[in-house]
Amino acid sequence: KVEAVESQTDVLIIGAGPAGLMAAYWMAVCGVKARIIDKRGTKVFTGQADGLRPRTLEIFDSMGFQHRVIHEGHVAVEANFWVPDEAGKLTRQGPHCSPKINESNHHNMLLNQGRIERFLIDTISKYSDLEVERGIIAESFEYDEKLEEDLDAYPITVKLRTLSDEEANPGHISKDGSGSQPANGQGRGSVLPDDWEELIQKSRLRQTKTEIVKAKFIIGCDGAHSWTRKQVNILLEGSSTEHIWGVIDVVPLSNFPDMRRLGTITHSSGTILVIPRERRLVRLYVPVQIVDSTSANRFDRSAITLEMIKSRVQAIMSPYTFDFQICDWWTAYQVGQRVAPAFNKGTRIFLAGDAVHTHSPKVGLGMNMSMQDGFNIGWKLAMVVVGAANPAILDTYNAERHPLAEMLLEFDRLWSGEFTETTDADGPAAPDKADRMVHVVEKYMDFADGLRTYYPASPLVWKVSEEEGPEAARNLIPGERFSPIKLRNQAEGNSKWTTRLLESDGCYRIIVLAGDVRVEEQKKRVEALGRFLSAEDKTMISPLHRYVPIPGRKDQIEVITIHSAPWKEVEFFDFPEIFRPFDPVMGWGYDDIWCDNSCTWDPHCGGQGYEKWGVDRTRGAMLVLRPDQYIGWVGELEEVKDMTDYLDGVLIKMPTPEV
Ligand code: FAD
Known part of the structure; x- marks a missing residue:
């Protein structure tokens, strides 16, 4: 039975991943009349992002839930690079630790994206009754530009449809996750007790209905294949990489000495990234196949199996052993490095997170950047909607976040290149491999960790110089975060x-x-x-x-x-x-x-x-x-x-x- 309902809201957030939840946090804090919808029947439980950078953790601290991340997460500050020596024996280079390790009171941590979404949802509920409406898809969009200047008007019309249980819970990871493919292993054993309610809700019967929502503002946080972005004809610019990667979250059984340390292992046939995680899990990023785009027989990503990824790890790690009994999650992906030319359309439509930038997960920044986008647009929009801030500040969203997305892609190109570069099949890896990797990491360290943000001059940022603060406070540079003490x-x-x-x-x-x-x-x-x-x-x-x-x-x-x-x-x-x-x-x-x-x-x-x-x-x-x-x-x-x-x-x- 189809029920047509009509309603109004000040802000409509499409997508309840990390970016959407972060924006929703500000709506809750500032008492904005808002809604947040997601087509998935539940939040993420396993897989996808796991890396958390210092600035993100500082933000969590300011939101009051960083203690939960510390309690559950895994800190990883030193990296070791394993490369073959002249005799071809794998040898540790390192450990390498950032010279700026104590610039922040928080250090790089690893914890599953699903737990971060849990903490965000719980924090939102402390401030308001704003809840994620799940199993609801945005399907049609109209925008009346003539109403843009009138802050009391509702220029956006979106049709929402409640999905059937089957549509909302297809039983696999959504296709939206940075190009990850569906239907791979997703272990239920990892659902923690405070996430059970989500699973219970999933089994509730749904009544299919449609709703016409009129909104003053919309924030599209709907991931890499963003529906909202397509509605406003903003196309991602960039290219697709030609490499297929496998990623596995396993409890490893191995005699490799650094299995529980952050690092890389390079062999003539490729480089693996090793990321220790919570609950004895280790994530491995593994090069699986180079796609030959010119070939008639393009490699099919869905043909990749867990067994194939395991064999690749065993080959690269040899003579060390590698096996597992527990696999929490795995997938195979092929990522494009793309960015949208603009993160907004006029003054009413904003896009955040993967909706406007996609890149490889190996730099561990997608979730961080997405949340920081949501954080940035969130406070500005919330304050404008409640009449506390000048609407002109909304222009600073694109100006502040877009250059960082460009920088992210630049970093990703260099870092990913280190993993995919091929060497002579039988020869050792380039002798300076570890040095090159350290060099790339250090070059982008301030940016990646969020220690510098480079927000430009604007009504929100009164600068005297790009590089230093006014005479009274040389190191307090407008546009940068207040350095913690x-x-x-x-x-x-x-x-x-x-x-x-x-x-x-x-x-x-x-x-x-x-x-x-x-x-x-x-x-x-x-x-x-x-x-x-x-x-x-x-x-x-x-x-x-x-x-x-x-x-x-x-x-x-x-x-x-x-x-x-x-x-x-x-x-x-x-x-x-x-x-x-x-x-x-x-x-x-x-x-x-x-x-x-x-x-x-x-x-x-x-x-x-x-x-x-x-x-x-x-x-x-x-x-x-x-x-x-x-x-x-x-x-x-x-x-x-x-x-x-x-x-x-x-x-x-x-x-x-x-x-
Ligand atoms: P998403 O998390 O994709 O959320 C978008 C949401 O929008 C989804 O829930 C989707 O259901 C919903 N949606 C889409 N269309 C509609 C519609 N029409 N109507 C309603 N809802 C809709 N990042 C890191 O920072 N560190 C890492 O270590 C890391 N590792 C990764 C590993 C893998 C294998 C993958 C795939 C990603 C990884 N990432 C990592 C990236 C990270 O997962 C993403 O960058 C992050 O989830 C983006 O957040 P988002 O909120 O922008 O989008």
Whole structure:
């Protein structure tokens, strides 16, 4: 029976993979009327992505679930490259560890994509009743461009159809996963108890119905074969690689010494990537076949079997042994390196994740990039929809994320090339193989780990230079993330990483690096800033209580103070009250004042933040952080007008009360 229903929503998210869930998180946090649909009957349980980069983990920390990743995941920071020596014997080169390993408080981790989706779904449910509507496919699309300028209008019309149980749960991995092929081994043994509900839902009876949804905005997070992208005629540009790869997640039985270490094994017939995972699983990426595109008999990917992949591993690893009893998941894939020329169509339609960039999984970045796309468009769109931010900020989504996708493809081409390059069939691998691999990794390390983002100048990013921050804070570069430090709380003595302190809760933050407030002149500067922020100085306008907050917040801006004096030599109450506001119910703002001091009981709390940020320990500095912890503006404590101008360009002022 077909029921036609009509409805309206402010934001419609198509696809509930990592990118869509990340965007949905912001809708939940900011109280946006939104929906998220996915044609699959359940989320992912096994397979697909597993690599998590430091910046992604910092984001998880700001969202409050990184402890779950630490609890379940596997840390892998050192890589070993095994290559044949002159006598042809496999020899370890390494270990190689990033020289920037401690730039972030989080290190590369491995954990199945399905678990990340679980954590995202659970986190969303803490903020709102926004739930993924599964087994629903988007099928038709209309866009009325004439309505684009009217923010109250619903220019997008999408027809949704509830799929039959069979259509929604075809019993294999979706074809959308970066070109992975369906129907391969997917072990149920790996479904953890908190994922069972998903499987139970899968068996519920579905009633086929169609629904016409009118939306103000749409975010297409619908994977490599994106339906949304096709609706707006954006074509991916790039090419397909000619190699077929096998990937297996197994519990290996092997005498290879580095079976539980990250690394590569190179043999004359190819290179395998070894990735240790949670629950004793190891993922292996294995070159299986070079496709001869000119041949009439093109190699059929579906002809690849688990046994074939296993034999290839055994051949490359020989004389070491390799076998397994448990295979959690496996697939064979052939990937294209492609990127969309634009990640948006006008101001109402946005695309994120694999929908706009596809590449090989060996760089371990697809899930990371996709989530970071969703994170980026998510906060901007959510704040625009609730009337808290200027719609012009939506233009920065493409400007910030598109160049990174280009960089991703560049990295992937070089890195994948190292795996597919062929050598003389009987000869040893190139002697400098390991060095070349290290060189490629190091060249793209900052980008891949997310330590640098290179967001360009825009209304959201006020830059003085591409390479360094303003004089007051040389290493705090607008457009980059706020580099993490562990701080000591002034009132409590507890220590906390800034990645946890600066929560992704939708507010803008003014970070007052108050310097050494024991110095009389510096104390006066801080007090003058306090007078300005508390609007005691009537000659100027304070940015506090000036802008429309997102629903549920009293103010759109929070002030966090980090001073550099020894904590014992200053008191919490020495700071102007505006820096530690009093709430009649919750008391003083003890969480708002921190010091960059070393902590005898916590070796990570080293009191070196000001040095890392390039800030004078006496004079301090001031910065504005966007809700995604990227630096928007930096200046001196006195540059209050400039800072307010920055905020005026981004946030919407509250209407002046009528007299
Ligand atoms: P997807 O995860 O593909 O989600 C898209 C969703 O949209 C799907 O759930 C789909 O059902 C839904 N959908 C599609 N069309 C419609 C429609 N018309 N209506 C409704 N719903 C629709 N990345 C890493 O970062 N690290 C790794 O180590 C890594 N390893 C990988 C290994 C393999 C073998 C593969 C295949 C991928 C790997 N990736 C890795 C890539 C990673 O899985 C993807 O980049 C990531 O899943 C992309 O997220 P996404 O949300 O953009 O898209």
